[in-house]
Amino acid sequence: xxxxxxxxxxxAFGLAVLAAIAxxxxxxxxxxxxxxxxxxxxxxxxxxxxxxxxxxxxxVSAPLAGRVLRIDMDPGDEVRAGDTLLAxxxxxxxxxxxxxxxxxAEARVKAAEATLEKMEPMLEEVTANQQYADSELKRxxxxxxxxxxxxxxxxxxxxxxxxxxxxxxxxTALQNKEIARFELDQARAALIRSRPPSxxxxxxxxxxxxxxxxxxxxxxxLRVFQQSSAVVNAGTPLLEVGDPTDLEVxxxxxxxxxVKVEPGALVLLEHWGGDRVLQGRVKIVEPSAFTxxxxxxxxxxxxxxxxSLVDPPQDRTELGDGFRVEARIVVAESAxxxxxxxxxxxxxxxxxxxxxAVDGVAREQVVEIGLENGLEAEIRxxxxxxxxxxxxxxxxxxxxxxxxxxx
Numbered sequence: 001x002x003x004x005x006x007x008x009x010x011x012a013f014g015l016a017v018l019a020a021i022a023x024x025x026x027x028x029x030x031x032x033x034x035x036x037x038x039x040x041x042x043x044x045x046x047x048x049x050x051x052x053x054x055x056x057x058x059x060v061s062a063p064l065a066g067r068v069l070r071i072d073m074d075p076g077d078e079v080r081a082g083d084t085l086l087a088x089x090x091x092x093x094x095x096x097x098x099x100x101x102x103x104x105a106e107a108r109v110k111a112a113e114a115t116l117e118k119m120e121p122m123l124e125e126v127t128a129n130q131q132y133a134d135s136e137l138k139r140x141x142x143x144x145x146x147x148x149x150x151x152x153x154x155x156x157x158x159x160x161x162x163x164x165x166x167x168x169x170x171x172t173a174l175q176n177k178e179i180a181r182f183e184l185d186q187a188r189a190a191l192i193r194s195r196p197p198s199x200x201x202x203x204x205x206x207x208x209x210x211x212x213x214x215x216x217x218x219x220x221x222l223r224v225f226q227q228s229s230a231v232v233n234a235g236t237p238l239l240e241v242g243d244p245t246d247l248e249v250x251x252x253x254x255x256x257x258x259v260k261v262e263p264g265a266l267v268l269l270e271h272w273g274g275d276r277v278l279q280g281r282v283k284i285v286e287p288s289a290f291t292x293x294x295x296x297x298x299x300x301x302x303x304x305x306x307x308s309l310v311d312p313p314q315d316r317t318e319l320g321d322g323f324r325v326e327a328r329i330v331v332a333e334s335a336x337x338x339x340x341x342x343x344x345x346x347x348x349x350x351x352x353x354x355x356x357a358v359d360g361v362a363r364e365q366v367v368e369i370g371l372e373n374g375l376e377a378e379i380r381x382x383x384x385x386x387x388x389x390x391x392x393x394x395x396x397x398x399x400x401x402x403x404x405x406x407x
Contacts, residue, residue, distance in 0.1 A: 029404035030397055032390045034357055037340045037383045044373045045268075045328040046261060050251035050307070052323045054242040058216050060086055062236045066211065067092045070229045071238065075222060079215035079241055087238050090210040092231045105187060112184035119177045126173045130166035137163045219243035222321065244320055245313035249280060251305045251327045255289045258303035260331040267307045272325040273318055280307040282329065305329065332371055337378040344389040345369070345377060355397060357388040357405075364399040 066089040137159040144156055223240040261282055269278040286304040294300050344354045352369050355362040367382030
């Protein structure tokens with residue numbers, strides 16, 4: 001009896017050991033995160049930073065050389081087209097003269113004055129001769145009219161020629177006098193800055209001449225390039241003006257993304273400082289790319305995309321010129337598709353697949369995807385709404401693996 005009981009205990013112990021070993025060999029379920037395939041909208045965007053810019057900027061330059069007076073405008077000041085005075089240009093001062101040049105100029109003045117003085121008696125003499133010639137011509141013409149035989153035709157013609165000659169000499173003398181007076185004025189002008197200030201007022205005060213520059217548009221001053229009074233050449237930039245409410249956005253994107261962007265595409269502008277998302281529309285994708293070095297030191301070909309803002313200016317008063325925005329350019333979207341997180345997808349050869357969770361077991365499922373935006377992917381075949389899929393499947397998950405949803 002005792003031997004049978006011992007055998008029973010041995011058998012029971014052996015079965016217990018075998019059961020423990022078998023239980024230890026049963027695989028532990030792998031904890032996973034699950035997500036459901038569901039219907040909804042999906043939107044594919046090209047995300048990139050951009051900056052605002054005023055659509056039309058006007059650089060106001062000096063139209064002619066001269067001295068620009070101090071500009072009292074500051075950035076932000078409001079301007080009105082044709083009314084607001086931006087700057088004033090007056091003639092610049094003559095160059096300073098050294099002692100030698102001053103002496104030469106004074107000598108030219110004295111010579112011009114002497115020439116002009118000599119012209120006076122000469123002019124008086126020519127004038128007297130012209131008057132005498134005219135009187136002689138009149139005398140012989142009257143005598144010829146009263147008695148044709150008393151005065152010959154040749155004598156009348158001789159007096160007429162003498163009168164014309166004297167008139168020509170008088171015109172020449174008057175011209176020479178004007179030339180002498182002009183040379184005297186030039187010689188005196190060269191001495192303007194050699195005199196004491198009390199005897200030599202600024203040229204602009206002498207003739208009252210200046211050139212006002214007024215605003216070409218309604219808007220505000222953006223920048224002032226030349227604040228202080230200075231002598232400037234024609235074409236020197238003085239101010240920049242523009243309308244801060246007339247904004248557009250410049251976004252540089254990779255050239256491979258630019259080919260997906262169409263004019264008129266919706267653009268969402270986020271994190272610009274306001275509490276709402278602004279909307280815009282693609283105005284143009286510039287036809288020429290440029291090279292830009294990325295933060296990683298890689299050369300990239302990029303293209304500027306210009307976006308017109310849709311929101312009215314009163315809804316974005318805080319936004320100004322050159323402000324940074326985060327832009328999302330919509331390149332494709334669909335309102336009703338079956339979608340799953342992109343983190344659930346993996347590759348099997350050249351096909352996409354997911355792990356479905358079926359009764360606590362992972363089942364490999366090949367799928368066909370459509371739109372994909374980095375967070376979600378459209379599933380065109382292989383899944384149904386409500387199917388559970390494993391997101392971020394690790395190496396421990398395979399087809400047939402027992403799984404348990406992570407709490």
